[in-house]
Amino acid sequence: MITFPKTLLDGYRSFRTQRLPTEQSRYRELSERGQSPEVMVIGCCDSRVSPEVIFDAKPGELFVVRNIANLVPVYAPDGGAHGVSAALEFAVQVLGVKHIVVLGHAQCGGIRAFIDKIAPLSPGDFIGRWMSMFIKPGEIVEQREHETMQDFATRIEKAAVLRSLENLMTFPYVQILVERGKLKLHGAYFGVAEGSLFVLDKATKEFRSVKENEGIVSSE
Numbered sequence: 682m683i684t685f686p687k688t689l690l691d692g693y694r695s696f697r698t699q700r701l702p703t704e705q706s707r708y709r710e711l712s713e714r715g716q717s718p719e720v721m722v723i724g725c726c727d728s729r730v731s732p733e734v735i736f737d738a739k740p741g742e743l744f745v746v747r748n749i750a751n752l753v754p755v756y757a758p759d760g761g762a763h764g765v766s767a768a769l770e771f772a773v774q775v776l777g778v779k780h781i782v783v784l785g786h787a788q789c790g791g792i793r794a795f796i797d798k799i800a801p802l803s804p805g806d807f808i809g810r811w812m813s814m815f816i817k818p819g820e821i822v823e824q825r826e827h828e829t830m831q832d833f834a835t836r837i838e839k840a841a842v843l844r845s846l847e848n849l850m851t852f853p854y855v856q857i858l859v860e861r862g863k864l865k866l867h868g869a870y871f872g873v874a875e876g877s878l879f880v881l882d883k884a885t886k887e888f889r890s891v892k893e894n895e896g897i898v899s900s901e
């Protein structure tokens with residue numbers, strides 16, 4: 682007897698009867714021609730923040746890598762195994778994506794654990810080490826005076842997006858393609874409760890609401 686989670690079996694059955702019939706030809710085509718997504722999304726593992734759902738993406742449209750707190754490490758060809766860097770290399774060098782979107786979100790557990798410095802973040806554990814890449818040596822992340830815990834968390838969640846974008850530029854091929862205008866980097870932030878999306882204005886380092894259409898124009 683094989684057991685498998687019921688929600689997944691039910692979900693697959695619904696996929697087969699509802700979504701698959703409308704997208705069968707697309708799946709066949711993607712199978713024959715291979716994938717050629719134009720957008721890579723680097724998001725958080727958080728179950729509430731699924732890029733395919735938020736961007737209503739069809740199969741083959743988004744190349745997604747998800748990790749705790751949507752972090753991108755700095756370029757480090759040190760012989761170690763680097764999951765995000767491998768995904769990035771594949772997306773940029775092999776697939777030739779035109780856009781990379783770092784998608785942060787509200788109520789991020791990774792960020793919360795990091796700023797709370799709770800027990801599991803001991804130096805030897807994985808989350809602690811993973812989150813430590815977010816700060817530069819000597820940098821101090823502190824709650825400001827008169828800043829609520831929630832505002833502090835939001836500020837750091839957004840800062841994590843900026844840091845990931847900064848770290849992306851440490852990859853030589855990313856830097857070259859960005860400078861040539863062949864690759865564009867974007868930051869975004871998802872508000873879980875409202876389902877709201879904010880896009881980073883790199884000039885001001887502020888996130889602007891897509892719903893309110895705060896000067897955001899679409900591009901190919």
Ligand SMILES: [Zn+2]
Binds near residue numbers: 727751786791
């Ligand atoms: Zn998160």
